[in-house]
Amino acid sequence: MTAKTLYDKLVESHTVARLDEQNVLLFCDLHLMNEYTSPQAFAGLHEQGRGVPVPGQNVAVVSHIIPTHPGTVRVIADPASALQASNLKRNCERHGIPLFDTNDHLQGIEHVVSPEHGMIRPGMVVICGDSHTTTYGALGALGFGIGTSEVEHVLATQTLVYRLAQAMRIRIDGELPLGATAKDLILMIIGRIGAQGARGFVVEFRGSAIDALSVEARFTLCNMAVEAGARGALIAPDAKAIEYVLERAGDITGAMREQALAYWQTLHSDADARFDVEHQFDASAVAPHVTWGTSPDQVIPVSGRVPSPQAQPDEVLRRSTEQALRYVALRPGTPLEGTPVQHVFIGSCTNGRIEDLRAVADVVRGRSVAPGVRAMVVPGSGAVKEQAEAEGIAALLIGAGFEWRNPGCSMCLAMNDDVLDAGVRCASTTNRNFEGRQGRGAITHLMSPAMAAAAAVTGAITDVRKLERIHG
Numbered sequence: 254m255t256a257k258t259l260y261d262k263l264v265e266s267h268t269v270a271r272l273d274e275q276n277v278l279l280f281c282d283l284h285l286m287n288e289y290t291s292p293q294a295f296a297g298l299h300e301q302g303r304g305v306p307v308p309g310q311n312v313a314v315v316s317h318i319i320p321t322h323p324g325t326v327r328v329i330a331d332p333a334s335a336l337q338a339s340n341l342k343r344n345c346e347r348h349g350i351p352l353f354d355t356n357d358h359l360q361g362i363e364h365v366v367s368p369e370h371g372m373i374r375p376g377m378v379v380i381c382g383d384s385h386t387t388t389y390g391a392l393g394a395l396g397f398g399i400g401t402s403e404v405e406h407v408l409a410t411q412t413l414v415y416r417l418a419q420a421m422r423i424r425i426d427g428e429l430p431l432g433a434t435a436k437d438l439i440l441m442i443i444g445r446i447g448a449q450g451a452r453g454f455v456v457e458f459r460g461s462a463i464d465a466l467s468v469e470a471r472f473t474l475c476n477m478a479v480e481a482g483a484r485g486a487l488i489a490p491d492a493k494a495i496e497y498v499l500e501r502a503g504d505i506t507g508a509m510r511e512q513a514l515a516y517w518q519t520l521h522s523d524a525d526a527r528f529d530v531e532h533q534f535d536a537s538a539v540a541p542h543v544t545w546g547t548s549p550d551q552v553i554p555v556s557g558r559v560p561s562p563q564a565q566p567d568e569v570l571r572r573s574t575e576q577a578l579r580y581v582a583l584r585p586g587t588p589l590e591g592t593p594v595q596h597v598f599i600g601s602c603t604n605g606r607i608e609d610l611r612a613v614a615d616v617v618r619g620r621s622v623a624p625g626v627r628a629m630v631v632p633g634s635g636a637v638k639e640q641a642e643a644e645g646i647a648a649l650l651i652g653a654g655f656e657w658r659n660p661g662c663s664m665c666l667a668m669n670d671d672v673l674d675a676g677v678r679c680a681s682t683t684n685r686n687f688e689g690r691q692g693r694g695a696i697t698h699l700m701s702p703a704m705a706a707a708a709a710v711t712g713a714i715t716d717v718r719k720l721e722r723i724h725g
């Protein structure tokens with residue numbers, strides 16, 4: 254018997270038919286939908302007079318366009334966005350698909366909502382018309398994003414024509430130093446292998462540094478694997494992951510629980526499984542990282558200096574460095590530390606979970622938002638928001654001068670009315686720093702929640718480790 258990777262096992266157990274050398278028909282256990290990528294898919298389905306055969310294995314969440322202003326009733330003012338939300342509601346009602354609607358108190362970002370209710374379990378194939386579906390690898394589920402025509406196919410058949418990926422293993426041993434988080438780890442990895450470094454691969458993370466991460470930190474890691482081009486990210490489920498799932502999946506009891514536990518034990522790569530590419534990193538050398546440019550791989554440790562186009566090894570890199578520097582209005586050789594920010598955004602499916610908000614609160618406690626800075630916290634979901642309110646985190650942050658908002662994607666991609674003005678520089682816990690991502694002409698620096706909190710209280714990009722030293 255040939256040794257298998259975890260990825261092989263997940264694909265094989267979901268293969269309905271082998272179509273050719275490269276493609277299989279893959280069964281999808283769970284299909285998540287948002288208001289943004291589903292309307293045309295439903296329209297196509299209806300044109301062909303098709304139904305949704307297994308509506309219970311589909312779930313929809315209004316994520317992207319929803320306003321986040323405080324208040325109990327949310328009204329979507331923008332007519333196009335309101336139409337997207339009402340279409341989603343109508344389509345879900347028509348087909349019996351569960352929906353977290355605009356004013357559901359548990360609503361939020363699809364990738365935050367689904368795991369917290371036990372919908373994601375080890376061994377599943379989870380898909381969504383959204384690239385950050387890789388997040389679910391943290392629980393040993395194969396998650397990946399699909400396009401709108403594929404959404405239609407999945408609605409109609411619960412299957413997908415799936416092109417097989419290659420397997421990459423990233424091994425990370427050692428202990429993350431104080432002040433460095435899973436966000437810094439993944440930013441460092443993306444910086445090293447590049448924004449296309451994992452293109453065509455499903456990445457399996459393993460090693461002692463991965464074992465040490467909390468499940469929420471693993472979500473952060475797998476979420477951003479797509480920023481290195483990965484078609485999926487996986488971490489073999491361990492006791493921590495299994496406990497996380499069992500605490501939330503109330504339906505897994507009795508004999509089913511025994512069966513599930515026995516199956517989940519098999520979800521790891523065999524000892525001699527072959528990977529197409531392997532990388533290795535040392536967690537103990539990871540410092541807090543901050544992006545300086547307009548791609549997540551344009552990233553350096555916070556103590557670093559913005560690179561110079563002249564120092565780049567080839568013409569393509571020289572040009573992209575030059576262009577990025579022009580956009581972010583930074584000169585080559587400038588230290589990142591001390592760069593003033595006018596805005597701080599804390600949230601997103603990368604860092605909008607309760608542990609992230611606790612990390613922010615730990616830095617902010619005893620301090621307040623610097624004058625001239627607008628700092629905004631948008632919890633990843635209603636459940637995260639309620640939890641943070643119950644723990645006193647919301648009160649602490651509001652007292653320190655943060656805006657405490659309702660959940661949603663918000664300023665991660667500025668598809669609602671949380672949009673930055675041109676030239677505004679933002680310390681952000683999100684995952685993409687593309688040109689215009691948070692508003693036309695706005696400048697994004699990606700970093701961890703603790704680092705964003707440090708920026709909020711100092712008004713500049715700041716090494717959170719120094720902040721802690723100064724203030725004891």
Ligand SMILES: CC(C)[C@H](C(=O)O)[C@@H](O)C(=O)O
Pocket residue numbers: 289290317382383384385398666
């Ligand atoms: C809107 C959606 C299609 C998109 C994605 O696929 O990731 C968004 O969530 C993003 O983060 O850019």
Ligand code: SF4
Pocket residue numbers: 316317362363364383385601602603661662665666683684
């Ligand atoms: S929070 Fe950002 S990255 Fe995540 S789904 Fe929403 S827009 Fe995409």
